[in-house]
Amino acid sequence: MSRIAICAPSTPFTREDAARVIALAEAAFPQADLRFHDQCFSEHGHFAGTDDERLTAFLECANDPGTQAVWFVRGGYGAGRIAGEAIARLGPAAGEKTYLGYSDGGMLLGALYRAGIGRPVHGPMSGDIRRDGGEAAVLRALGFLCGSGEGLEPDLDGRPTVAFNLMTLAMLVGTDLMPSLAGHVVLIEEVSEYLYAVDRLLFHVTAHLAPMGIAGLRLGRVSDVPENDRSFGMEPADMVRDWCARTGIAFLGRADIGHDAANKIVPFGVAGATQRP
Amino acid sequence: MSRIAICAPSTPFTREDAARVIALAEAAFPQADLRFHDQCFSEHGHFAGTDDERLTAFLECANDPGTQAVWFVRGGYGAGRIAGEAIARLGPAAGEKTYLGYSDGGMLLGALYRAGIGRPVHGPMSGDIRRDGGEAAVLRALGFLCGSGEGLEPDLDGRPTVAFNLMTLAMLVGTDLMPSLAGHVVLIEEVSEYLYAVDRLLFHVTAHLAPMGIAGLRLGRVSDVPENDRSFGMEPADMVRDWCARTGIAFLGRADIGHDAANKIVPFGVAGATQRP
Numbered sequence: 001m002s003r004i005a006i007c008a009p010s011t012p013f014t015r016e017d018a019a020r021v022i023a024l025a026e027a028a029f030p031q032a033d034l035r036f037h038d039q040c041f042s043e044h045g046h047f048a049g050t051d052d053e054r055l056t057a058f059l060e061c062a063n064d065p066g067t068q069a070v071w072f073v074r075g076g077y078g079a080g081r082i083a084g085e086a087i088a089r090l091g092p093a094a095g096e097k098t099y100l101g102y103s104d105g106g107m108l109l110g111a112l113y114r115a116g117i118g119r120p121v122h123g124p125m126s127g128d129i130r131r132d133g134g135e136a137a138v139l140r141a142l143g144f145l146c147g148s149g150e151g152l153e154p155d156l157d158g159r160p161t162v163a164f165n166l167m168t169l170a171m172l173v174g175t176d177l178m179p180s181l182a183g184h185v186v187l188i189e190e191v192s193e194y195l196y197a198v199d200r201l202l203f204h205v206t207a208h209l210a211p212m213g214i215a216g217l218r219l220g221r222v223s224d225v226p227e228n229d230r231s232f233g234m235e236p237a238d239m240v241r242d243w244c245a246r247t248g249i250a251f252l253g254r255a256d257i258g259h260d261a262a263n264k265i266v267p268f269g270v271a272g273a274t275q276r277p
Numbered sequence: 278m279s280r281i282a283i284c285a286p287s288t289p290f291t292r293e294d295a296a297r298v299i300a301l302a303e304a305a306f307p308q309a310d311l312r313f314h315d316q317c318f319s320e321h322g323h324f325a326g327t328d329d330e331r332l333t334a335f336l337e338c339a340n341d342p343g344t345q346a347v348w349f350v351r352g353g354y355g356a357g358r359i360a361g362e363a364i365a366r367l368g369p370a371a372g373e374k375t376y377l378g379y380s381d382g383g384m385l386l387g388a389l390y391r392a393g394i395g396r397p398v399h400g401p402m403s404g405d406i407r408r409d410g411g412e413a414a415v416l417r418a419l420g421f422l423c424g425s426g427e428g429l430e431p432d433l434d435g436r437p438t439v440a441f442n443l444m445t446l447a448m449l450v451g452t453d454l455m456p457s458l459a460g461h462v463v464l465i466e467e468v469s470e471y472l473y474a475v476d477r478l479l480f481h482v483t484a485h486l487a488p489m490g491i492a493g494l495r496l497g498r499v500s501d502v503p504e505n506d507r508s509f510g511m512e513p514a515d516m517v518r519d520w521c522a523r524t525g526i527a528f529l530g531r532a533d534i535g536h537d538a539a540n541k542i543v544p545f546g547v548a549g550a551t552q553r554p
Contacts, residue, residue: 228323
């Protein structure tokens with residue numbers, strides 16, 4: 001039995017969609033015991049409850065010794081508002097867990113990795129059930145949480161690796177939540193940003209990552225790019241290649257991650273060491 | 278006679294709008310000699326010409342000993358792609374000039390200020406002629422470039438001050454272009470960003486500015502906020518107050534700057550020392 005606690009560090013979910021995730025889990029992974037924290041359905045303006053509510057729910061899930069994994073229900077925005085305080089209040093049980101999410105959840109994944117607490121993992125969330133083909137994403141995450149390595153990003157090698165949404169990483173760099181990524185392969189993906197904004201983020205992120213001595217960058221999917229009044233004139237892979245060349249970072253090719261149902265799983269660190277909760 | 282060289286470090290302008298700016302200047306400030314560089318009308322994808330073209334035009338304007346000011350024609354995106362190389366290739370004549378612009382132009386203003394070259398100034402650009410009431414903004418900038426202090430932001434005090442678009446500042450912090458702002462009053466403004474994105478930028482920027490020991494933050498206008506599927510639940514001034522309290526930065530109230538025709542002028546450093554070109 002694998003008990004998975006689900007909370008919402010960012011934005012809220014609905015009970016209807018939670019029921020769909022539970023039904024999917026019961027059919028495919030009867031050994032998974034999903035516990036949606038009530039806070040997943042709380043609303044406070046943009047957020048799934050006040051900062052205090054989101055912090056308290058995360059701490060209850062992470063500090064519970066009976067739980068093997070903490071699964072973020074959705075992204076959006078909000079995890080960075082509680083991550084610093086959350087890290088300060090984690091106890092010993094928090095270090096024995098897997099933490100799974102992506103997008104805005106990367107703020108907490110990064111902070112946990114910096115603090116050396118538990119196993120942060122970049123991968124699908126319950127909220128992906130809303131996507132076309134989203135059941136596959138949810139099943140991939142559940143499979144991973146139940147011990148399968150099938151959903152892992154296919155080109156993970158022996159080097160330590162992390163994965164982030166590009167905007168999330170751009171907001172994380174240089175802050176007290178940012179881990180050192182010396183020697184790491186860094187995977188990035190983006191969604192719903194103009195290409196000029198992606199280029200701007202790449203300027204910022206490569207300026208911060210280059211001095212760390214990362215092993216290189218890999219580019220996931222850049223999706224749902226809004227139409228601009230004129231074409232940007234460069235594709236995302238060329239932009240990454242350009243910023244890597246300017247800053248002396250190795251460009252290591254594409255990555256199978258993104259804000260979509262095909263989003264594969266990237267355990268922070270060396271994959272083999274972290275893939276079982 | 279005040280010769281003002283106009284170039285486009287970011288995105289292109291049109292000859293029609295340039296003619297309107299020239300007509301306005303001829304009527305109100307016959308002592309101003311406006312020279313639109315041809316590069317203002319060059320197009321390369323998103324940009325006003327390739328990086329090389331934009332860099333070359335900026336250097337021609339900045340290194341010309343016959344010119345008293347370099348005026349950026351518009352923002353958009355692109356100045357950060359050439360700013361590092363530009364600074365490295367500025368000669369002695371560049372140090373005798375005023376550099377006026379805002380928005381994406383803040384990348385160059387920040388880099389110039391870090392390098393101690395010339396007098397960077399945050400204020401209206403030729404492109405503001407396109408706004409409702411934009412003639413007033415253009416006239417304010419021209420007046421300043423001809424020696425008037427009338428268009429200055431009304432609450433500048435004896436402390437060194439800078440002003441930035443919030444996104445531009447967020448992309449600048451921690452990079453080789455970022456000046457130290459110890460003891461500075463920092464004015465910020467934003468346009469066309471969701472409030473959750475403004476809050477996210479404030480997290481990032483305050484995390485970088487607090488350790489510098491800035492004198493405090495003042496908030497300009499946050500305009501054209503896109504409608505989200507739900508209300509954020511906080512107004513921009515409350516967000517700034519909150520992030521200032523979290524990071525130990527003094528919140529010094531509102532500022533009369535923004536992406537609009539009322540945008541006032543903020544010379545970098547101490548205003549009295551820099552307001553005449």
